[in-house]
Amino acid sequence: MELRHLRYFVAVAEELHFTRAASRLGIGQPPLSQQIQQLEQELGLPLFRRLPRGVALTEAGQSFFDDARAILAGVERASAQARRVARGEQGRLRVGMINSAPFHPFVPRVIREFGQRYPDVALAIDENSTPTLAAAVLNNTADIAFVRPLLGDSAGLVTEPLFDEEVLVALPQGHPLARFRTLSLWALASENFVLFPRLVGSGLYDDIIAACRRSGFSPRVTQEASQVTSIVNLVAAGLGVSLVPASMQQINSEGVTYRAIAGDAPSARMSLVYREGEDSPTVANMVALARERVKRKRGMPSGHSSR
Template sequence: MELRHLRYFVAVAEQRHFTRAARVLGIGQPPLSQQIQQLEREIGTALFRRLPRGVALTPAGDALFDDARRILREADQATERARRVGRGEQGRIRVGMINSAPFHPLVPRVIREFRRRYPEVALSLEERTTPGLAAAVRNETVDVAFVRPLLDSAEGLGTEPVLDEPLVVALPSGHPLARRKRLELLALSLEPFVLFSRAVGAGLHDEIIQACHSAGFRPRVVQEASQVTSIVNLVASGLGVSIVPASMQQMHIEGVTYREIRSETPKARLNLIYRQSDRDSPQILNLRRLARQLGQQAEDGSR
């Protein structure tokens, strides 16, 4: 028994007439009659009583009618579910992010817009360090992750650049340099630094070190931290100064003053990583496209 046999049977049962059912199905009446006869032979009993002006269901046909409609309805639903999953409109996606990512408006906007566009995709969030997220993507406990550039090899991972965010100087609020509106990096050459650990954020760490080198000094690091939020709190406690992504100003921590960097401003890149083996996954493709689109809009709006 094939689904087409059931579709033909249901059409005849609903129309109570072979010619009208054939017209609804878009086939000829003789082939339709042959298909119904084939179904009756397979089941082993008559499904219709032929009348002078149409047909009526036999008791066997009446018993099959409700089941046939249910089977066809479930087959249609299964087909549509498969199509929706194939378009990335259903399924699930596990998203990781570094500690600082939610402070930039882009990341919450991407998550919010993805949920709006694909309400039937189950989306879960997880926060870790960049190396932890890279490992989680590789071992398939996370599907995609917002991270800073990686220290180790990105083998097996795809990378979608999302945003290049300017860095700013974070100072204790009572610091003499806080009286200036913008700072040359060289003004920090004698200051103690609180810095992001290279082991957990090579991209951001190296960008800051290189910017200081280009300004003519090597920063004197007195304390390292694994989270940017911890760095800002250490600056507030007076332990030193730092250079952090501009979005960290959203934290509004008392005791910290932020100042723009004069001259060429170093950037903190935010990437979206995913498994290369899953690069064609519809859910991942949809999130990548959305992050790329909204990231471009954010960069255009900041110019």
């Protein structure tokens, strides 16, 4: 018994007429009659009573009709669901992001719009450091991640640059340098720095150190914190100055003053990473949406720029 036998039977049962059912199915009436006879022979019972004008279902035929329609409906549902999964419209997506990502409007907007476009895709969000997230994507415990630049070999990963974000000086409130609207990095040469460990954000860390060295000094790092939000709180406590992505101004932490950098300055890049050869349609949809939003948001103000 094949699905076509069920479709042929249901058509005849609904039309109660072989000729009309054959026309609906787009086949000849004799082949349709033969298919129904083969089905009845396989079942070992009559499904229809032949009448002078059309047919009527037997009691067994009515029971078979109800089940056949349910089977065909189930097949259609399964087929539709498989097509939705193949298009990335259903399933799940495990998204990683660094701690500072939610403070830049780009990332929450992408996540929100993805949820609106694909409401049947379950999103699982995990915040962690760039190296940890990169390892999670490689190990298939995450599907895609918003990260800062990776250090060294990133074999097995595709990196999709999203935008470069301005980096600002974070000063304790009342700091003597706060009276200036902009600061050169050299002005920070004698300051204690609060930064994240290199292993946590190696790419941005190296950019900050390199920019300071180009300005003639190596920053004296006296405090470390793995999360940028913690760095801002340590600055507010007066434990040093820092260089942070401009979006961290969204924290609105009391006791911190932000100033733009004059001249040579590092920038904080945000990228998407996913596995090489990834064939998940949900990942493809997220990447496509991020690219689309990069194009739409080109030309945003400094600190919220995309490229």
